[in-house]
Amino acid sequence: MFINSNINPYQNFANYPFVKNENMEQKKENISVKSNLFETKNSNIDYKVTYASEFGFRIDEQGFFEKDLNKTAKIPLDYDINIKSIREISKQLIKLDESLNYNKIDLPRLLNTYHNTLRTINPQFQDNDNAFLNKSQILELNQGYSYTHEGKILKIYENINILQDAKKLNINLNTLMLDNKVGDFAFNASIENTADNPILRPYLNKQAEVSKSGLLLNYIYHDLKEQNNMKSNFFLSPIEINIVSNINFQKIMSGEIDIQDFINENNKEKMSFDLYLHINGVDKNNTSEDKLSIFFQQYVNYQHNINMDEFVNSSSIYALYSKKIAKDFEKIRDDFNQNNSNIDLQKINIQKEILDTQFLENRKKQASINKILHSYLNAMA
Template identity: 45%
Template sequence: MDINTSFSSSNTLLTQALNVNNEKKNIQNTQEIHTPEVQNPDLKVEFETQSFTSEFGFRTDEKGIFQKDLNHAANLPLSYEINIKSVQSIAKELMKQDENLSFSKIDLPQLLNTYYSALKAVEPEFAKNDNVYLNRGEVAGLYQGFSTKSGDFSSEITRLYKGENELNSALTHNQNLIPLNLENKIINFHFDSAINNTSQNDLIKPYLNKESEVSKSGLLMNFIHKDIKSANEEINFFIEPVNLNLNSHQNFYKMLQGEGSFENYVQEQNKERMSFDLYLYVNGVSKQNTQSDKLNLLYQQYLNYQKDLNIEEFTRSSSIYSLYTQALNAEFKQIKQEASTQSDQEQLNQINQTRQNSLENFYTQRQKQANLNKIVRSYMSVMS
């Protein structure tokens, strides 16, 4: 996607148009002069604030903080300070997904607005326009993420995770679901990585104060970076296309909503051959304590193991299979109970409407700015 650089240059275009006959039109706009108020009106002190161009189409100050035209273009609170180093880190992760992408082609305002719209819709703290610093306890108590109807980021939000405990419980259940070819795709805000082991997180450092509290703009940038990075690093022993992964999410939520029987699903998974999940159970493998690379190796072993197994006889007569299904049914019942407390429909309706309004406001503003740019360019062509 190409960045619309007209938004970063619109103010410059308008200034040039209005001052086309001004004697100062040849002064380079790399410096802005600010004249503060002083007690003696006869005494004026001028301070120079230098700005620098960036590969993203927006200017930064000497500290690497983007000027506020980026905030305007992305519909972010003007109090937010966005550091260019964090944007560069995000851009590098995006370029791993598309080898033809470059810094200059990234639509930075749209990227920021997409994530910010979701964040402020779900967590009321981000609906405020301030950029306060939050401590660990405050961050841990925020909403930590959400799930959607289809599993895709932009789909309708159907479930919320309030606080670290709810999120961690859902993530734990997810580890048990994936070997069964089910998944609860969670849009994780990754707040934990912004407040824990911050010495190992270079991206978050510019957003910390002396008390190691993190600003809300830092939480936003960390969310964007970790979400894209985790997608790049996601390794699943089921090598499947994205749409099939989304099917595993959708099938899971259909059963949560009573549109299918979980018990019947488990039986179907073990009808013609032993499921990988059952294979792990039979061999005493803990899904919680086994790393992905180890699971990959076990999956290859499983493919060879199940060729000579009479699964029908095993499921009919084995006490191990009976214990296995009992454990799964008990866990699914717990998951269903937890999900029922995280899906208040009235709250979800409001959240989805808020996010939609935010996205629409962004595109409306973008269209207005594009129309203004056309007028300015026409005016300049006439006056030149």
């Protein structure tokens, strides 16, 4: 969702020394103009002070970014983006990737990627206004989605209960080395304890309603925070759960892979972690991640030699285990493939692809313009 780069191609040259000097002179002139405003009635002079930020885009006195950020990110111009929220989001990004710093964060791409997903899944965000939404309106929004590594939307979760069930189920899938990538818009975090939510404070009105831009920033922050939490608390290493785990899950859901064949393959050379839990009487549905982590370490260090071919062919335990898993997956597959007839996933993915392409095309044009400006400013320096 972000691109590492030593130079932000979308900065407004606020970081260049010769531009800073010019801005200092302009600021002196503006201060003089401001003092004259008190002496001149009905003046038409529009005075506004802006400041350079560490992200390459200017902010006003209240900490809101100038609209050139919105234009570059191709998000609605009415959206107000506060630098305090971006700083909190940046902390989560840097925590995910320690090689990052503020100058390397591709802020326009970050905002665009998340907004495109939010906009295509929730039609309420297709309007370019920055309307405030109350609690009931927020709860009416689609709450989350499943997606592939390439960003294709596979399923939409319409309410918070279905979303939470999907996230809980995914922990159980992980013990089978399967992964359902679930995205959470974190709308519940925007309606609970809003006064204590530092991300939302700049986006609340007196009625405690949240603006659309606030919901966008809240979504980005909590998505990154959840990734960090999974990174630090996950009982399996990232090496174990990878893109193949997600692809296999998709194939099982589509019927391309038979679950019984998958179970057999998963226990062909060595006992799977899921089977290890079953044999040891561990109910993974009611076991915390901390305890699963302990069991996984025991499983990794498991030195008991066992002939899996003999065990699979002769053990009633394995037969009962595989039968139970196959039955469980019948329901999982039925639930996953059941979608609201009013939700057109194909249309959603086409819209998202168009928006992503438009951003990249706009980026190429802007990069060409910036290259010319760089050359011109360097020649004039």
